[in-house]
Amino acid sequence: MRRLIRKLCFAIVCAALPALSQKVAIHAPSSVSAGSSLAITTTGSGSATLYLIGPSRVRKQSIKLGQQVEISGQDVAASGNYRAVTCDSEGCVSAVFQVLPAKPTRLAFMLHPSRVPVSTPKAVNGTALVSDRYHNTVIAPTKVDFHLSLGGESSTRSVQSVRGIAWFEIGSRPKQGALQVVASVDDTAEPRVIQQVAAEACGLRMSAAPSGHLVKLQTDPIRDCAGNPLPDGTIVSFTKTDAAGKSTVDTPIKKEKATAQFEVSGPAHISVACGVVVGNELTLGGRP
Amino acid sequence: MRKPLLLLGGLLLVLGCLTWIFQARWPIVDVQAASLPKVVLSAESLAPRPIEQRTGEAVTHDYAQAWQDLADGLDTNRTDLLGDYFTGEAKVRFTQRIKEQRNTGLRTRYQDNGHHVKAVFYSVDGGEMQLEDEVQLEVQVFDGQKMIYTSNSPQKYLVLMTPGSDRWYVRCLESVPEETF
Amino acid sequence: MRFGLTLLIVVLTAVLLIAGWVQAGGMKLRAERAASTPEEAVRALLADIQGHNWEHAYALLDHANDIQKTDFIRDIAGTDGSLRTYSSLQSFDIWPVHADATHATLRVRMNWSSAVGSLDDVRDWPVVRDGSVWKVVWPKPNFANVPLQVLPVNYLRWDVIGKRSDEFGSAAVDSPQVRIISMNAVERPDSVVIVGEVENEDTVPAYLNVSATLLKPDGSPLAKQDSFDEIAHSLLPKQVSPYRIDFPGIRLNQVKSVRMDVHPLLVPASADPVISVENQNVNKDALGRTVLKGALINQSGQVVNIAQVLAVFYDSSGKAIWVSDGYVDQALLPQAPVPFAVDIPADVANRMHDYHVVVNHYTAPSA
Secondary structure (H helix, E strand, O other): HHHHHHHHHHHHHHHHHHHHOOOOOEEEEEEEEOOOOOEEEEEEOOEEEEEEEEOOEEEEEEHHHHHHHHEEEEHOOOEEEEEEEEEEEOEEEEEEEEEEEOOOOOOEEEOOEEEEEEEOOEEEEEEEEEEOOOOOEOOOEEEEEEEEEEEOOEEEEEOOOOEEEEEEOOOOOOOOOOEEEEEEEEEEEEEEEEEEOOOOOOOOEEEEEEEEEEEEEEEEOOOOOOOOEOOOOOHHHHEEEEOOOEEEEEOOOEEEEEEEEEEEOOOEEEEEEOEEEEEEEEEEOOOO | HHHHHHHHHHHHHHHHHHHHHHHHHHHHHHHHOOOOOOOOEEOOOEEOOOOOHHHHHHHHHHHHHHHHHHHHHHHHHHHOOOOOOOOOHHHHHHHHHHHHHHOOOOOEEEEEEEEEEEEEEEEOOOOEEEEEEEEEEEEEEEEEEEEEEEEEEEEEEEEEEOOOOOOOOEEEEEEEEEEEE | OHHHHHHHHHHHHHHHHHHHHHHHHHHHHHHHHOOOOHHHHHHHHHHHHHOOHHHHHOOOEEOOOOOHHHHHHHHHOOOOOOHHOOOEEEEEEEEEEOOOOOEHHHHHEEEEEEEEEEEEEEEEEEEEEEOOEEEOOOOOOOOOOOOOOOOOOOOOOOOOOOOOOOOOOOOOOOOOEEEEEEEEEEEOOOOEEEEEEEEEEOOEEEEEEEEEEEOOOOOOOEEEEEEEEEOOOOOOOOOOEEEEEEOOOHHHHHEEEEEEEEEEEOOEEEOOEEEEEEEEEEEEOOOEEEEEEEEEEEOOOHHHHHEEEEEEEEOHHHHEEEEEEEEEEEEEEEEEHHHHHEEOOOOHHOOEEEEEEEEEEEEEOOO
16 A cells, blocks of 8 residues: 555656756747737646736737737737747746738838929939838838829839839939929829929020110010920010110010010110020110 | 054045046046947938038038947937937937837847948938948847847948938938848 | 105106206207308218118208109118118218218218118218208219019029928939139238139029138148129029129238039029110219119019129139129119119229129019
């Protein structure tokens, strides 16, 4: 009987020994996709505290060792390094895992400039930043389409993103108007518009119509070298020099033309300019 | 006999107050006087446009300052320290992290041993700059006074910086796997 | 005892009142109003103008030219929200130009303190003897008399609509494209001055400011200033404005280079009013200074309350060598010419080959 009891005790001790000697450990998957739930397992027994430390989240909760802990997708929405730490009275153990970006669903699209003169080489550029629904940069190469359309013309260029960035650069078209550029990834599209505007005035000319002691000045329709009319409101400067001195007026273009009126005394010299572009000059005999 | 004792007591009281005042002020001076983390920026492979010297200096300084602010913020659990050099998603994330640290009684201490930063993308219009950062970072996480986690290993970050009126802001600061670059 | 105290209070009050009157220049005022000499007549008039005492000032005038009181007050106090209406006479200087037994001419320089700083107004005033006193002959003001008419105004207007999104990567509208087209660092006796011109190259209006940083030989900043009001801040498309940035107390040999910055903003604007600058001439003023004179004509239908003239002067190679400015203290009524004059430093006048004038304007929002 005593031998039996001794054997039984030995068997119980042998059975309990692994459990008594089992150290606390923590296991997590090496990587998960952002926003996906995951399970963290611990070994050991008794109660402990689990810490989850990520780029934007910190969680602290009591757990039973040896049980599996579910981590919700919300807690691992930000991509990056996460640390799961379990502490009990004996100390702390930890596991590190990586949260990777989810599939691309968002685009930040910067298109510059918002206004551009026509026929300017390398004047238009766009940068698209590809991210997932949690704003994590999608590092894996992704095909981004840039669809350009102006009037009836359209074209598409596809660019593979590098570290989440895809970009392009083109010259502006020779015709003024709204150039629409749409950046897209799968079902996500971001449209932007650039106004292509007339370039500098080309062949600026004016004519004079003397009337008594007055002279009325009017330009020909003011256009750039591609034939696009300069927008209304653009300033044209007229300068008249005569015996009375110099007179100037900055007047805006209305319906493609700019007009001005001066009094003249004696012979007069008249010039016209638009920004840094100088037009023709006139000399009038004048009427004293 | 009582007079010298009273005098001594008074002196001790004054010294005690002075010590308290200085102790109370030290953390602020520390933050302000602390030297910035070492940041070495290389821009040899930068595309599509090159970086101007002034821009490079500004980016280097502002990125170092951002890391300093982040380290101070995580150590003292102060979200206000993130306002000067962080913006956008980076600011949102680290603000949330600090708030949750504060709520759970945790704090994180960074021992920053320097950054090797490579500028890899600078947009044509100068509005975005992407950096690859390899940093030797010693991390200690405390729950109250108890250290619950420590590590000292190189880490890689993908960074997006965008210019503001007088400085460059860190808009994204994401740790990435070792093999990313 | 009670009576004594009352007496004491009354005496003290009287003494204080007399002291106050003397302190406020009452004695001087009384002497100035005696007008027994041409200069005293002018001084008395100016003292009344200084005190906004229009009734008494009008009474001191010679009325032979039939000047109306309302015209006199409009002339001296300003109308239509002009700069003069926000000004007060700070000080004055008087010089005799001519004098005989019954007639005299005095040159008066009035220094007005205004919302935009001090302004000088130099005038020659005839003074005539009337019995035992001298009286100022106030030149009859020549107010514009524009016939009643309907003036169609259909200039363009730009509005900025919508709300700027703070979200990164969302649609945005760029700031206007502006360019500094010239810059010249000029040494003056007591300062370094940066002058030049800036152009709005865009197709939308721009509100802009130009700043300059002077750099030392080691590249560190020495001083930074901006153009403040020495620029036309609102520029319509393709419009050019001169600018001037002053660095008082700095010598040019302290400066290695200059860093220029221009800060344009997208703003709503109107192409109206159009102001022409007529009959510009370089002349000498009454004090012998070289000035650029001319007249402003508001070609639109709305009153322009305050106008500022900015003139850039070029040397024979076309380089900008100076920028002068001057405020016009009269409102610009539609179609009515208003004279202006801006100073030209003597050394600039000697080297100047050409000039260009632009007009800055302010119109109070109508009720």
